[in-house]
Every structure is written in C-alpha cells, then in structure tokens.
Amino acid sequence: MTKPTNRRVFMMQTISVAGVAAFATTAAQAAMVDEKDPQAAGLGYKADATKVDKAKQPKYAAGQQCSNCALFQGKAADAAGGCPLFAGKQVAGKGWCSAYAKKA
Structure with a gap:
C-alpha cells in the first residue's frame, strides 16, 4: 500500500510545481x-x-x-x-x- 501512496504524493507534488511555474511565467510576462x-x-x-x-x-x-x-x-x-x-x-x-x- 505504500507504493500507491508514494506515487500519489509524487504526482500531486509534480502537479503543484508545474502550476507554480506556469503562474510565475505568466506573472513575469505582464x-x-x-x-x-x-x-x-x-x-x-x-x-x-x-x-x-x-x-x-x-x-x-x-x-x-x-x-x-x-x-x-x-x-x-x-x-x-x-x-x-x-x-x-x-x-x-x-x-x-x-x-x-x-x-x-
């Protein structure tokens, strides 16, 4: 059961980082x-x-x-x-x- 949890955490972290990067790029291009x-x-x-x-x-x-x-x-x-x-x-x-x- 630890593998699905680790994979889920990894996917959530990846999505969060991608979202922050997209927001930073948009803000920098005012x-x-x-x-x-x-x-x-x-x-x-x-x-x-x-x-x-x-x-x-x-x-x-x-x-x-x-x-x-x-x-x-x-x-x-x-x-x-x-x-x-x-x-x-x-x-x-x-x-x-x-x-x-x-x-x-």
Missing part, C-alpha cells in the same frame, strides 16, 4: 502599457522617449527615459519594468511620461 490607454495618454506616455513631441511636453529633456526614472521598478538595463502609475503593466525602459522624476 502586459505592456499601450500609448493609447487613457491614463497613458493623459501622462503623455511614449514607449520611445525620442518620439516625445517637445511642443506638447515641455517638461521632456533629452536623456530622460523610464529606465532612469525614480518610479521605474526594474534595473536600468531592463527593456521593460513595472511602474506604480500603471499597476499590473510594464513600461518600456526607453519610454517616457510627464511624471518622470530623475532617479537619485
């Missing part, structure tokens, strides 16, 4: 912020900071981008990372919005 999203548009978000319209966004200065913003929740070299302004979504590391605050 959706990117869409420039047309109402909140993003309101903040003047652009996925590519070099395409910011300086006439519409006078706060923008060359060299400012999400990856060197205090709000960016990734590493400076990351292509994308979280931002508390866009909960559950990622911003492009080379992006920009009017809430930009230089990282200390």
Whole structure:
C-alpha cells in the first residue's frame, strides 16, 4: 500500500510545481502599457522617449527615459519594468511620461 501512496504524493507534488511555474511565467510576462490607454495618454506616455513631441511636453529633456526614472521598478538595463502609475503593466525602459522624476 505504500507504493500507491508514494506515487500519489509524487504526482500531486509534480502537479503543484508545474502550476507554480506556469503562474510565475505568466506573472513575469505582464502586459505592456499601450500609448493609447487613457491614463497613458493623459501622462503623455511614449514607449520611445525620442518620439516625445517637445511642443506638447515641455517638461521632456533629452536623456530622460523610464529606465532612469525614480518610479521605474526594474534595473536600468531592463527593456521593460513595472511602474506604480500603471499597476499590473510594464513600461518600456526607453519610454517616457510627464511624471518622470530623475532617479537619485
């Protein structure tokens, strides 16, 4: 009787590990912020900071981008990372919005 129990425990553990791995992969691939999203548009978000319209966004200065913003929740070299302004979504590391605050 110990063999079926061990096999059952093994199968349950395998299924649990697979479920956790699938959840972690899904969480790591959070959706990117869409420039047309109402909140993003309101903040003047652009996925590519070099395409910011300086006439519409006078706060923008060359060299400012999400990856060197205090709000960016990734590493400076990351292509994308979280931002508390866009909960559950990622911003492009080379992006920009009017809430930009230089990282200390």
